[in-house]
Amino acid sequence: MKLDKKTYLARIILIVVCFCIAVLCYVRMNQSYDELARYPYVNDDNRDILLKYLDSDDINYMINQQIRPEQFMDFIELDGFEMRNALLYSAAKKAQNSDNQSIINFVNRYRSHFSLKTLPDLLKYYSYIDLITFYETEWVLNENLKLVSDLSDPFVILNSTQTIYKYKPEVVSFQNIFIQQACLEDLKAMCEDYKKVLGKELTFERGYEDYETILNQYNGFKEQYPDYADLYMSTAGQNEMQLGYSIIISGLSQWLIPYLDSLNSSEETAVEFVNLETLEWLMDNSYRYGFVMRFKEDKEEQSGKAYNPYVFRYVGKKNAKKMFKSNLCMEEMEFSSL
Template sequence: MIHDIIAKEVKLVQNKKTNIEARVILILICLGVFCGCFWVMNQTYDPLARYPYATDENRDILLQYLDSEDIDYIISNQIQPEEFIEFIDEEGFNIRYCRLYYTAAKTQAQSNAYIVNFVNRFRQHFSANTLKTLLEHYSYVDLTTFYENEAIRQQPLKLVANPSQMFVILNADTSVYKYAPLNLVQTGSLSLHENLAQAWERMENAYQSMLGSDASLGLVKGYTPYDQVFTEYTTLSQINPERVDQVYLPAGQNELQLGYTIGLQGYQEWINGLLAQETVDYAALKEGLEESLKVKISWLEENAYRYGFVIRYPQDKESVTGHLYNPFLLRYVGTENARAMQENNKVMEEMKLSEE
C-alpha cells in the first residue's frame, strides 16, 4: 500500500516536470516567433511612412541626414521638404532651425552655409517673423556686427526690428544701428523723409508769412547717417562726457538717423550751451540767445503742431524722455498726433501714436 502511494507521488512529480518543460518550450517557441516577426518587420519598416511629402526623389537624402527624432519633428510640425532640403547637407544644419534658415534665404540672399552659420549663432535674438523684418532693413553683416559688439557692450540694448516705422522711439536701450531710411528727398543740402519735407515747406512758408519774407526757421539738421552721428557724438563727449547723453544720443540711438527729425537754426548753439553749463539753466541759455532765436522758440511752441511737428524734447519732460530740453529739435508725427500731443502736454513716450 505504501509502495503504491509512493509510486503515485513519483508519477505526479514527473507529470508536473513534464508540464513545466512543455510550458518553457512553448514560451521559447513564442519568443522565437516574436523575434522573427520583429526582425521581418524591422527589415520592412519605413520611417517616412507617416511623412506625406516623402518622394522617390527625396527619400534617400532624408534618410541619410535625418534620424528618427528629426523625422518625428518634421512630421509633427508639418514641415515640407522645400523648407529645409537645400540646407540639409550644410555643416551645423539643425532641422529645428530650418524655418529660420528658410526665412532668411527668402528675405535676403546669401549662401546656404553662411545662413546656417548666421542663424545658429544668433537665433536667440529673433523668431522667424522677427528675422524676416530685420533682414528687410539690415544686412547680415550689420546684424552680425551689432549682435557681436553693440548688444554685448551696451546691455541691455535692443535692435529695433522695423526702423522704418514712423513712430520709432530711440533711447539708451534701443538702437537702429546703421539703418539708412528710404523715401528720403533732398531739401537744399539736407535729406528728409518725403512726408516731413512737405510739412517742413508748409511750416517754413507759414513762418515767413507771419514774420516777413526775410524770416526763416533755418533748417540745419536733417537725416544724419550713423558715421556722422558717431563723429558728432565723439566731439561732444570731449566737451562734457557726463552730460553728453542727455543732449545728443550715440550713433544707432539717435533719432536724427530716422529721417523724421530736424534741427533748426540755434540747435547747435543750444547743445553747446547745455554742455558748457556747470548746472543746467534753460532761462540763462534763452537769455543769451539773439532776439530772432527767442522769437523762433515762441513761434514753434505755439504753432509747430499745426504742421505735424512737435518739440521732441520739451521742458519739464526730462524724466520721461531722458533728454534735456531742446526747443530747436523737432520730430514729425503728423498733424493729428501733433495736435493731440500739444493739447494734452504729452511726449511720444506717453502717447499711442497712429499713422494718419
C-alpha cells in the first residue's frame, strides 16, 4: 500500500519527536543520577568533597570495598591521593604517625614492597626513614632481599634473603653483654650451674650488637679474610647477633683468627679450640637452659655457615630439648612458643 505524502510526513515527524523525547529523558536521567546513592556513608558534610575529588572509578572502588570516610578523608585533598591506596594510608597513619602528605608519598612510591597485612608490622619495627633508605639502597642492590616484617617471632632466621636492616630490639645488660629479656633468667641459671660444676665463671665475648657495629666488623673481617668471612659471619641486617637472642662464648677470636690465618698460610698448622672444657659442657647441657649451638658441625649445608661451637642461640627449653635429642638445627625445626 502506497502512503500519501501527508501520512509519510506525519510518521517522520512522530519519529523525530520520539527521538527528541528519548534524548531529553536520557539527559534528565543523567542529571538526576546520584553516583553516591549506593554509598551508605555519604552525608551533607562529605558529599561535595567526594564528588569533587573522586571520579567514577574511584567512587565505584570505594563503594565496592566499603571504605569508610574516616579512613581517607584526611588524605583526599592532598597531592597524589589514590583511592586504591586509601586503606594503606590509614594503616600507615595508625601504625606510625607522620604528616599526611609524607604518608601518601611513601605509600605511593613503595606500594609494591608491602601489603595491607604486612605494612602495620613493618611500621611497628622500622621507621619511615629506615624503610625508605632500605628500599632505595639495600633492595636496589639485592632485589631478593626481604625485610622481616614480624619481629615478635623469637625464632627468626636471618640469611642472604632475609634482613632486619637497622632494627634495634629492647635488650638488657648481663655481665659484659646485652641480650633480650626473654632469655635472661635461663642464661643466669646456666651461668650459676656452670660455676657450681666447673668452679669458674662462664664468660662471653659478645651478645647483642647493633647494625653499625656489625657492619664495621664484617667489612674488616671480609677485607682480611675474603675467602672465608661469609662462612663465619654475616653482614649487618642479616646477622643474628642483631636480634639479641644469641651469645658468643669467650674464646672465639682466640681460636678463629689463628685458624683462618693457618688456612691462608702455605704451611699447615694445627689450631686447637680455645676454652674447650667450657664448650664441651655447653654442648652437653646448654639445651637444659633453652640454648642451642647455632652452627653445628654436621649442619653446615642447612645453615650455610661453617662449624662454630662458640655461638649459641636461645630458643626456649622445650624447643632446645627437641633439637638436642633429634640433632636438629634451626633451619630444620618447627618451633613452638618459648
